[in-house]
Amino acid sequence: MTHSPTDVTRFAAVDNAQAARVLDEVRDATLAGRPAQLDPRPVIGESWGRMLRSGVDPDHDFRAGLLGRDEIERRRRDSPLRHALPVLREGLLSVADVAHHIMVVADAEGRVLWREGSRSVLRKADGFGFEIGAAWGEDVVGTNGIGTPAVARRPVQVFAAEHFVRSHATWTCTGAPITDPRDGRLLGVVDISGPWETMHPATLAWVGSVAKLAEARLRERHLTSLDRLRSVAAPILARIEGRAIAVDKDGWTAAVTGMPHLDRLALPRTVGADRIWLPTLGLCSAEPLPGGWLVRPHRGQDEPAPRGTTRIALDLGQPRRWSLAVAGGAGTWTHELSPRHAELLYLLALNRAGRSASGLADDVFGDPSRTVTVRAEMSRVRRYLGALLEHRPYRFCEDAEIQVILPDDPLDLLPHSTAPAVLRARSAA
Missing domain, CATH: 1.10.10 (Arc Repressor Mutant, subunit A)
Structure with missing residues (x-):
């Protein structure tokens, strides 16, 4: 029987075992350059193409070295994803444990920072290096539910032999990217993984929805922090004659006076010098505030940028x-x-x-x-x-x-x- 790429999920929902066998044949045929009874789904086919071009070996279970404990803790502290963990746990863990899945959260580089869920599945994950501190980017371990959503920038389910590396074909991973709601920057990926026999067709929508809830939590935190900065800056701005803008450490605006509102300033790498030049404001001074900066354009700031290419x-x-x-x-x-x-x-x-x-x-x-x-x-x-x-x-x-x-x-x-x-x-x- 021939199946189009678009009905793979429905096919798998009816008969997981048959779907896994078909996809295994499709994968082998595709990698060997032979005609297959089923084309891989576009998102999977594109990923396989990237793997073939980059030289990832489908028959070699390559594992990059694990991060050390100190580096893992540093990345956890620095990652905004730590603020989204309660939402992810509430939305995913209870069902994942019952369904014999685990929840994995990786950073933008594909490094696994958190991993929770069914103990038996965690032990199975250890068997092929799906561990805390491991690298699961596409360029390291091939098509998978962490690396592929990070590249495709959308939720992706990788079922059984859709994994590029053969040893991962007993697994199903469903991942969704989590982006910074302020600017669309990739923060990491949340993934639900487990043996392919436990795959459910609704998992993709479920994981994608919880990732959006996590982004909403991050947006709420951002707005709350701007409110705090605004309350600090308000009495200062009230005493200033002329133009000034209070921004957080990333340049997002909390309050302005004497000038139109700007969403964000492109701050230089080093702030605090007597004179800084900003693309949108010209020559400015910057004074520290709790959680940000008070930026004041110099009088006559319409002067051109400093000369030089x-x-x-x-x-x-x-x-x-x-x-x-x-x-x-x-x-x-x-x-x-x-x-x-x-x-x-x-x-x-x-x-x-x-x-x-x-x-x-x-x-x-x-x-x-x-x-x-x-x-x-x-x-x-x-x-x-x-x-x-x-x-x-x-x-x-x-x-x-x-x-x-x-x-x-x-x-x-x-x-x-x-x-x-x-x-x-x-x-x-």
């Missing part, structure tokens, strides 16, 4: 993290990019003469009428790039030097992206 490096070389580094007479700063902003800035780097809103809408969505969405996103981009990004049409400023750092294999360019222009760039490689 501005170099902008758009780093798209990693499958999970993309960033923009700006260096010039005004200093150096780096901004981590959301998936959408990475797409938009890549397209502008390709088109130095600029793109209109309708042109970018066509590039990203294949629909030139979606200009409202594009303008909203570009407005957010301009809040941290300031005068370095011009509009009508949207483009990098003429005197900036643009460097785009691409992945070693062009087919790995922005692997999450379905933008027509990005797909064309991959296919042209």
Whole structure:
């Protein structure tokens, strides 16, 4: 019997054992380059392609060294995911334990930081290195429920032989990325895993929903921290004549006076100098506040940026993290990019003469009428790039030097992206 990729989940829900056997045959045929009775699902087929290009051995159970205890504790302390753990535990653990699954939480690099659930399943996970401190990125252990959602940037279930490494084919993993609700930055992945016999078709929606609840908790914490900073800054701002803005340590705005509201300032790596130059405000001073900074534009701050060539490096070389580094007479700063902003800035780097809103809408969505969405996103981009990004049409400023750092294999360019222009760039490689 032939099955299309889209009905694999329903097929597995009816007969797990038969689905596992079929997928095992499909995997073997695909990796051997033979015709198969069933094509892998697109998200799995794309992942297998990345594994073949990167040289991951499907018959070798490679394990990177475990992190030491001190490093694990440091990463736990530094990870915003620690604040989402109560939501994840409440939403996933009780059902996972009954269903003979475990909950695993990994950071953006794919390192396992927390792992809880059924004791018998935890012991089985130990058998193939699914341990605290282990590396489960795609580039290390192949297609799996931690590494693949981190690359695809959406919830993914990896059932049985959909795992690239053969020794993982007795397992089913369902993972969902958890992103920073402020800027879309990947924080990590939450995963529910267990023997493939216990797979349920509703697991994917369940894990995805709980990941969204975790992001909502992080958003609530962010707003609460801004409220605290606002209460500290309010009496100070009330005494200031002129313009000032209170921001947290990441540059998010708590309160302003004498100027329009800005969502966020792109702060340099080192804040606290007598004079700092910001793309959106010009020359400023910064004074520490509990939990943030009081930034005051200098009088006559409309002066141009310090002279010197501005170099902008758009780093798209990693499958999970993309960033923009700006260096010039005004200093150096780096901004981590959301998936959408990475797409938009890549397209502008390709088109130095600029793109209109309708042109970018066509590039990203294949629909030139979606200009409202594009303008909203570009407005957010301009809040941290300031005068370095011009509009009508949207483009990098003429005197900036643009460097785009691409992945070693062009087919790995922005692997999450379905933008027509990005797909064309991959296919042209």
